[in-house]
Every structure is written in C-alpha cells, then in structure tokens.
Amino acid sequence: MLDSTLFLFMMIGLLGIGSQWVAWRFQWPSIVVMSVVGLLAGPIFGFMNPEENFAGLYEPIISVAVAIILFEGSLKLSFREIKGMERSVLRIVTLGAFLGWILGSFAAHYVAGLSWAVSFVIGGLLIVTGPTVVLPMLRQAKLKPRPASILKWEGIIVDPLGALLAVFSYEIIRFLVLEEVGMSELLLFILVSGFAILLGWLLGWCIAWMFKHGHIPEFLKSPIVFVVVIFCFTIPNEIMHETGLLSVTAMGITMANLQISSINDMRHFKENISVLLISTIFIMLTASLSLDTLISMLEINILFYVVLMLFIVRPLSIWISTIQTELSVRERILVGWIAPRGIVALTVSGYFASVLVDEGFTDASILVPLTFGLVFATVVAHGFSITWLAQKLGMAAKEKPGILIVGSNHFTVKFASTLRDLDIPVLITESSWNRVQLAKQNDFKKVYYGEILAEKTEYRLDMTPYDKLLAGTELDSYNALVCTNFMAEFGRSNVYQLSLKSNEEGHLNDIAHTNHGTILFEEGMSWDALIKRMEDGFYFKTEELSESYSLEDYKAMLPEEAVMILIQKKEGEVQFFTIENSLEGHPGDRVLSLVPRS
Structure with a gap:
C-alpha cells in the first residue's frame, strides 16, 4: 500500500x-x-x-x-x-x-x-x-x-x-x-x-x-x-x-x-x-x-x-x-x-x-x-x-450527428441544402429576419430565428442533435466569438469558422492571434471569396471514392479554382478540410467540393 x-x-x-x-x-x-x-x-x-x-x-x-x-x-x-x-x-x-x-x-x-x-x-x-x-x-x-x-x-x-x-x-x-x-x-x-x-x-x-x-x-x-x-x-x-x-x-x-x-x-x-x-x-x-x-x-x-x-x-x-x-x-x-x-x-x-x-x-x-x-x-x-x-423509445436525438451553421447567406444556405441531401442533420441559425427569408426562399426551412449567443437560445434551441458548429457570417470577429463561446459545449476540435481576412486593414488582423475556431478549407477562402464563387455559378458536387478512384485521383481531376469542403466517411462521420489537416479517403467515402460549372 x-x-x-x-x-x-x-x-x-x-x-x-x-x-x-x-x-x-x-x-x-x-x-x-x-x-x-x-x-x-x-x-x-x-x-x-x-x-x-x-x-x-x-x-x-x-x-x-x-x-x-x-x-x-x-x-x-x-x-x-x-x-x-x-x-x-x-x-x-x-x-x-x-x-x-x-x-x-x-x-x-x-x-x-x-x-x-x-x-x-x-x-x-x-x-x-x-x-x-x-x-x-x-x-x-x-x-x-x-x-x-x-x-x-x-x-x-x-x-x-x-x-x-x-x-x-x-x-x-x-x-x-x-x-x-x-x-x-x-x-x-x-x-x-x-x-x-x-x-x-x-x-x-x-x-x-x-x-x-x-x-x-x-x-x-x-x-x-x-x-x-x-x-x-x-x-x-x-x-x-x-x-x-x-x-x-x-x-x-x-x-x-x-x-x-x-x-x-x-x-x-x-x-x-x-x-x-x-x-x-x-x-x-x-x-x-x-x-x-x-x-x-x-x-x-x-x-x-x-x-x-x-x-x-x-x-x-x-x-x-x-x-x-x-x-x-x-x-x-x-x-x-x-x-x-x-x-x-x-x-x-x-x-x-x-x-x-x-x-x-x-x-x-x-x-x-x-x-x-x-x-x-x-x-x-x-x-x-x-x-x-x-x-x-424515441427519446434520444437522431443517431447520426449533425452540423449547426451560424449565419444565413448564399454560401451557407446552398451548403446546408447539400448536407440535407446527403442525409446529414443540419440547422441554420440567423438573427436577421431578411436573411432567414433568404434560406426559406431557397427551399431550406430548418432555420432558427434568433441570436445564437443570447441566453434565451439555450432554452429555445435544442442543440443535442448537432456535434459540430460552423460559424459562417461575414464578420470574422463574430465568428471567432461564437466559436470561443461554444468550445466548451462542442469541443475545440468541433467548432469551425471561415478563413480570416488577414489581408485586410483594421482590427480584424488581431483575430489571428486570439481564440477562434478551426479555420475551414484552404488559406484565404474567406466569406467574400466563397460568396464570389457562388455568384460566379459555382455549385456543390459530391463524388464517391472507390478502389480504382482514390482521393489523390479525385484531387488531380479537380479544377484549380475548386474548393474541397468535406469527406463523408462510409460510416456517416463528417470530416472538414481545414488549413491544418490532411484528410485520408477510403473506398466508399464521399467527397464534397465547391466546383465551377463546365
């Protein structure tokens, strides 16, 4: 002893x-x-x-x-x-x-x-x-x-x-x-x-x-x-x-x-x-x-x-x-x-x-x-x-974990609709009534109207079905604040935000040195860059990997201006491409990218 x-x-x-x-x-x-x-x-x-x-x-x-x-x-x-x-x-x-x-x-x-x-x-x-x-x-x-x-x-x-x-x-x-x-x-x-x-x-x-x-x-x-x-x-x-x-x-x-x-x-x-x-x-x-x-x-x-x-x-x-x-x-x-x-x-x-x-x-x-x-x-x-x-008894959240998206805009609405089509539970939260209507006009009805950071949201919004959060508004400071606020609930590795606008002047440069979510996609793929691609006719495309079609083959065939978004594993798990990680694909996995129209 x-x-x-x-x-x-x-x-x-x-x-x-x-x-x-x-x-x-x-x-x-x-x-x-x-x-x-x-x-x-x-x-x-x-x-x-x-x-x-x-x-x-x-x-x-x-x-x-x-x-x-x-x-x-x-x-x-x-x-x-x-x-x-x-x-x-x-x-x-x-x-x-x-x-x-x-x-x-x-x-x-x-x-x-x-x-x-x-x-x-x-x-x-x-x-x-x-x-x-x-x-x-x-x-x-x-x-x-x-x-x-x-x-x-x-x-x-x-x-x-x-x-x-x-x-x-x-x-x-x-x-x-x-x-x-x-x-x-x-x-x-x-x-x-x-x-x-x-x-x-x-x-x-x-x-x-x-x-x-x-x-x-x-x-x-x-x-x-x-x-x-x-x-x-x-x-x-x-x-x-x-x-x-x-x-x-x-x-x-x-x-x-x-x-x-x-x-x-x-x-x-x-x-x-x-x-x-x-x-x-x-x-x-x-x-x-x-x-x-x-x-x-x-x-x-x-x-x-x-x-x-x-x-x-x-x-x-x-x-x-x-x-x-x-x-x-x-x-x-x-x-x-x-x-x-x-x-x-x-x-x-x-x-x-x-x-x-x-x-x-x-x-x-x-x-x-x-x-x-x-x-x-x-x-x-x-x-x-x-x-x-x-x-x-039907008293648990859906078995498949979902994604909570903060901010309604042309990119997040189309992205949410694509996730829905992939049978991934998804919810958009938005505090602006006009932007809520943007989602509904694009045939996406699952939207929560309210401020995600407000205390009353804790009692009105059931976040149980969602294990990942994506902050996708045009404000880097707000995205960082949302991610920091929900790190304790979702876990640091499960809160994401769009790329910081580090090339712009002003206080937003300071955010790169503070707490924020994991930066999504490739370097510089900010809110402005994504919205510009949506306006230029880019769309979300899914392809399934196989024994004869690996992730490396998929990358080699992608147009240079395309943006790789995520991999949906065969078991249903979602993995985002970020500026920090290098994902691996296996047969049966599905890869989602934002690609230009031919």
Whole structure:
C-alpha cells in the first residue's frame, strides 16, 4: 500500500482522469469505468486505501467535493428550462420521492431483513440519484430536452432531500427509542433545515447583487464563489449533519435564476472542476471499500433488494407520481428506469452505519454493502442501457450527428441544402429576419430565428442533435466569438469558422492571434471569396471514392479554382478540410467540393 500522501494524491488523479479518458475513447459509461478502477486499486489488489491514508482529512475532502459538485449542478437549474413541465418535476421530487422512500423502506425491511428503524433511514437515503452520476449519463445518451431536464432536476433536487429524509428518520428513531432525546431535537432539525435554505438563498442573492453592480472583479469571481460555497455548506452542516447539501443547492438555484451575465463563464469553469472532483471522489470511495464489503454484496438478501429497487420500487414510484402530468408514456418509462445512485448515497450511508451501530442497531452494519450494491448495480445497468432505451423509445436525438451553421447567406444556405441531401442533420441559425427569408426562399426551412449567443437560445434551441458548429457570417470577429463561446459545449476540435481576412486593414488582423475556431478549407477562402464563387455559378458536387478512384485521383481531376469542403466517411462521420489537416479517403467515402460549372 502507498505510504506517500503526495504520491497517493497523484495516483488518484491519474486513475480518475484516466478512467474518464478511457470511457470517452471507448464510449463506455464513465461512472462504471471509475468504479471498476477504484475497486481494482483498492479492495481487490490492495494498492491504496484513501480512507486510511488520509485519516482525518478523508471525510472533509469528500464532503467539500460533494458540496461543490452539487452547487455546480444546481447552477443549471433555471426555472425557464422546465416551462410546461412544472407539474411533472414537482410531482417527481415530492410525491415520487415520498413513494420511493416508503416503498424502499418496506423493501429494506421485508427483503433485506433490516429493522424498521434502519429500514426507514436507508429508504430515505436511497431515493437520491444526484448530478455526479446523472449528468455524465445525460451527456453520454444525448437525450431530448424534456426527459433530460426532468432527470437533471430530480437528481439535483432529490440529492439533499434524500439525505435530509435519512436524517429525519434517524431523529425520529432517536426520539421514539432513546429516552434522553426529546421533541426539541426534532424542532432543531426543522429549524436548521429552514436556516440552511434561507442561508443558501441569501448568499446566492448577495453574490448575484455584487456581480451585477461590479463589486467583485472578474479574476476573483470564481475563487469567491468557491469560498462562499464551502462556507454555505459548512455552517449548517456543523449544526446538523447533511443540511449543508440543502444550503448549497438553494444557493445554486438562486444564482441560476437571477440572470447573472457572467454565470455561463463561471459554469464552464465549474464544470471542469466538477469533472475532476467526480473522477477523484469515485476513485477514493471505491478504493476505500473493504473486501468484506464486496463479499457481503453477494448475499442473497442484498441481491434481492437491489433487484426489487431496480425493477419495482423506482418504476412504480415514478409511474404513480406522474399520473395526469405532461409526460408521455414513453417519457415515464424512461424516467422510471433511469435512477443511478452515486456519491451522496455512499458517503451518507457510511456515516449512518457508524452512528446507528453506536446507538445499538447492530443490523445497520449492512448499510454500506447494501448501498454500494445498489450504487454499482444502477450505474452499470443504467449506464449501459440509457442510450439503447432512449433510442428505442424515441427519446434520444437522431443517431447520426449533425452540423449547426451560424449565419444565413448564399454560401451557407446552398451548403446546408447539400448536407440535407446527403442525409446529414443540419440547422441554420440567423438573427436577421431578411436573411432567414433568404434560406426559406431557397427551399431550406430548418432555420432558427434568433441570436445564437443570447441566453434565451439555450432554452429555445435544442442543440443535442448537432456535434459540430460552423460559424459562417461575414464578420470574422463574430465568428471567432461564437466559436470561443461554444468550445466548451462542442469541443475545440468541433467548432469551425471561415478563413480570416488577414489581408485586410483594421482590427480584424488581431483575430489571428486570439481564440477562434478551426479555420475551414484552404488559406484565404474567406466569406467574400466563397460568396464570389457562388455568384460566379459555382455549385456543390459530391463524388464517391472507390478502389480504382482514390482521393489523390479525385484531387488531380479537380479544377484549380475548386474548393474541397468535406469527406463523408462510409460510416456517416463528417470530416472538414481545414488549413491544418490532411484528410485520408477510403473506398466508399464521399467527397464534397465547391466546383465551377463546365
């Protein structure tokens, strides 16, 4: 086992981020990969045990990381996102959570064999899903906005509620069983919960007010928010365990709905931090489990309990709670199946296992293997099935990824029409009404009228079906701004813009030295050059490569003034020609070029 704390930190980071990369590379659920890697490094091979190595720092590290992850997730909870789905979300996070608690408690008692007292604690705890496991799955599956929003809201809202239900159940148990615990303990729990919500709202409002009035400089915004989040979590949590989760969630939701102009910049930064934290925390938690815990997971009562929670408790609680709501049958089936448990369930179950055993409830020793059994089963079952089930139910975006084009003009409209003919999903966005009409007059109807950089576009425009963005307006500065803004969402290698007008005078020359998208086509093929070719009668032409007709043969036969646009691989993937790359063609690939008329 490792003795150096610094080396252990390094290894946890490498294993966590390495697991994320492997998951991305092979299109596997990242949570599953991290869980397996943590188990291999910890209880199976005994390479590390972070709980022992970090000693007193282990629990604070986990708690602060969970608080930051939960806050970052709650920053995405704008009420505008669930417009038209308010009833469904409210019913799921209230009635659905309550039914899940009651049914889960009965299952814990009658199937897992736990006492009623311990059953109600674990029943409340295991209703949580949480952003640590839900959000990576949503990114993987590319769900349509409605089911994705519902799962996201449920995961983030129910996370602290589940922990609070467990605390509430524990306080009730102590009140009923222990003579020295009186009604004042229950009142304290209610007061602290209310205080936690109030503190979170107040801090969120204060930070938003300071942001809006310029009382915090840009370089201090993220550091100050981080410190305030830790403060917001710690103060209620020191008074009563787990109430800090409620406080940071209230703070995040408050900030998400106060229309702070810089919230998107902070959100991208915090998303990167959350990926790092989720990776390291999952490695730490799974590596800290004992071999006895893993063996206990295979006991027949635990296996039956996990099956019951997967196939009866969750689907039934969602199905009943969403009766006569806006959700369709297919959406209810999908939401009723997807409920992966994560970090909060693991951390809080460990805490309650120890305190309940100390109070004399010896059967609580089974809580950790029971919880991890459900966590591992749900992340594997739901992680590998969400994409397949979403596609079967029609709840996923089109299987073939598409292209989002910014700017409507003679080049982009003809290009979009050609992509459509190649069966590639494509959408044009344009803020000018006259240019929108240009697209429609040229028989291209799939146009979004609105400013792509406006905050409201995030809620009105579903970008899920598109994995590439092309900025094709006449303004280099605007194209660069659009690409920079969407790099975090699409990935740096998937945002493109037209060639910069580096030969012109003025400030546009400076763009070549700033952030921008990958430059398309050949050097100097700017907006003006492309529009000039369209006016001269150039048109888009597609040719298929074969064994006897290679890409080199194709290039040799192209007119000198032609522009090579892209290659559509035989599997459907689109690869653009840029000033930086050198694409390879294979038999069955189709090459698209802009060529002059004969």
